[in-house]
Amino acid sequence: MTAVRRGAIASISCAAALLCFPGRAHAMHIADGILPPAWAGFWFLVAAPFLVLGMRELRIRSDREPRFKALVGLVGAAVFVLSCMPIPVPTAGSCSHPCGTGLAAILIGPGITVVVASTALLLQALFLAHGGLTTLGANLVSMGVVGAYLGSGVFLAARKVRIPWLLAAFLAGLVSDWGTYATTSFELSAALARDGSMGSLFLPILAAFAPTQVPLGIFEGFLAAGAYRLIRMRRPELMDLPREEGAA
Amino acid sequence: MRTAIAVAVLAVLAVAIFLVAGDRNARWEGVDKTVVEKYATAAGRPPGKPWIDTDRGDILLFLFLLAGAAGGFAGGYFFRELFPRKGREKNGSGND
Numbered sequence: 001m002t003a004v005r006r007g008a009i010a011s012i013s014c015a016a017a018l019l020c021f022p023g024r025a026h027a028m029h030i031a032d033g034i035l036p037p038a039w040a041g042f043w044f045l046v047a048a049p050f051l052v053l054g055m056r057e058l059r060i061r062s063d064r065e066p067r068f069k070a071l072v073g074l075v076g077a078a079v080f081v082l083s084c085m086p087i088p089v090p091t092a093g094s095c096s097h098p099c100g101t102g103l104a105a106i107l108i109g110p111g112i113t114v115v116v117a118s119t120a121l122l123l124q125a126l127f128l129a130h131g132g133l134t135t136l137g138a139n140l141v142s143m144g145v146v147g148a149y150l151g152s153g154v155f156l157a158a159r160k161v162r163i164p165w166l167l168a169a170f171l172a173g174l175v176s177d178w179g180t181y182a183t184t185s186f187e188l189s190a191a192l193a194r195d196g197s198m199g200s201l202f203l204p205i206l207a208a209f210a211p212t213q214v215p216l217g218i219f220e221g222f223l224a225a226g227a228y229r230l231i232r233m234r235r236p237e238l239m240d241l242p243r244e245e246g247a248a
Numbered sequence: 249m250r251t252a253i254a255v256a257v258l259a260v261l262a263v264a265i266f267l268v269a270g271d272r273n274a275r276w277e278g279v280d281k282t283v284v285e286k287y288a289t290a291a292g293r294p295p296g297k298p299w300i301d302t303d304r305g306d307i308l309l310f311l312f313l314l315a316g317a318a319g320g321f322a323g324g325y326f327f328r329e330l331f332p333r334k335g336r337e338k339n340g341s342g343n344d
Contacts (some may be wrong), residue, residue, distance in 0.1 A: 031280065033296025050315040069327040077323035084315060088276050092293050096279045129303045132295075188284065192291035201287065208283040234331055 024040035029124065029139050030187065032132030039191040044137030050145045054111035061112070071238055072112060075104045078227075080120040083143065084130055089220070091241055092211035099143050102151030102176025104223040106169060107231065107238075110148035117144030136153045151176030153222075160223075165232070166225050173224025177217035 016131050035043070061068050082100035089096060104113040121139050124130035151172040158168035189201035231238055254319050285295055 023316050029280070030284060031295035032298055034284065034293050036293070067330070070326045074323055074326035074330060077326065081316065081319040082322065084312070093276065094282050095276050095278055107256060123315070125257060125298070126300055127302060128315060129298045129301065129308060133299050184284075188287060192287060201291075205283060205287055208286075209279060211281075212279050231313045238330065 008246065011132070014179055017232055020219045027130030028168040028244040029121070029143075030135040032134050034132075034190045035135050035187070037134075039187070040137060041133075042136045043141050043187065044138075045222065047114075047118075047137045047145060050111070050114045051140070054113070057109065057111040057117055063107075067238070068108075072108055072116065075100075075113075076116040076119060079116050080123065082223075083117075083120055084124050084128055087216060089212045089215050091215050091232050094212050096212045096215060096216050098220040098223060099147050099177055099180050100220075100223075101147035101180070102154075102173040102220065103169075103227055105148040105152040105176065106155045106172050106224070106228060110152040113148035113152075114144040117148065138184075138187045142180050142187060146183040147176045147180040151181040166229060169228035170221040170225040172221075173220035174217045176224075177220040180205060181217075187208060189220050 047128050058072065062072075079100040082098045084097065086095035086097050086246065088094075099117075101113050101117055104116055108116070118136075118140050121131055121136055121143065124138075125133050125136055154175045155172040158171050163171070185202055185205040186198075188205055189198045193201045280295075288294055302311050
């Protein structure tokens, strides 16, 4: 089978999945207009250093190992498709989407995951009415920075205490998803609390996300474990691609 | 692998249809509406129109199809590069 034919099969599969859920589809992404300019600017400042570090790490690792670019491309496509695919959650009667950044972080590292997430979020904000340009920094912090570093941290910590790698990957996906939505709750409550009491909004928003996001986080955990298992079984050497010293 | 992908897509489609058809009371709105928009509007900061408003008619549907196709094609291309068929890999005709 040619590369083009394989790509076409994958394209049709993903397009068919996306077509099940037409219409406006943003979920965790914060839309334009919700955050006051000061908060929008603040989250850009928070995200910027992580993005710069990620781009530097991407350049170094790509120079060392040419196959790494293909892995980043595969993971990037997965993050893009996953983070704009709303999934119906029967426990809540509503829809939300996975993020894919926990899985990405354990495969390509959290720094490069931030770069991948920024690309996906920018394309979604520009063309899919999904998120926003002024809120790109806030969305990148929740999905890219927190999702990636939390997922990677949980995976490394779990492996350090000798938890089996399959369970560690599951936990990375699960905690990354929940952490992303907890951060979105924090961003919203910090920006929207009128009386200055952030706590008065944080817990209600977090609780409102829970019925949809608790089962979806578990789904994302299985997704991360399955994808990690596939790569570990078929191309274990990809797990040992050289990493920059000090990178997670 | 092709069979696994086909089964996975069909399973997702079947579950989606079952869920949507099974619960007529559920509205299946995204949490952007049920959570983010609800609290933002209550705080006096409702979401504005996107800078490039593609949510007009079937344009958004078309763009989602395009995004799925582009993401799927890229994923399939790099997957093939990372996981070449065993025969091709042995013959040295794989990409790596």
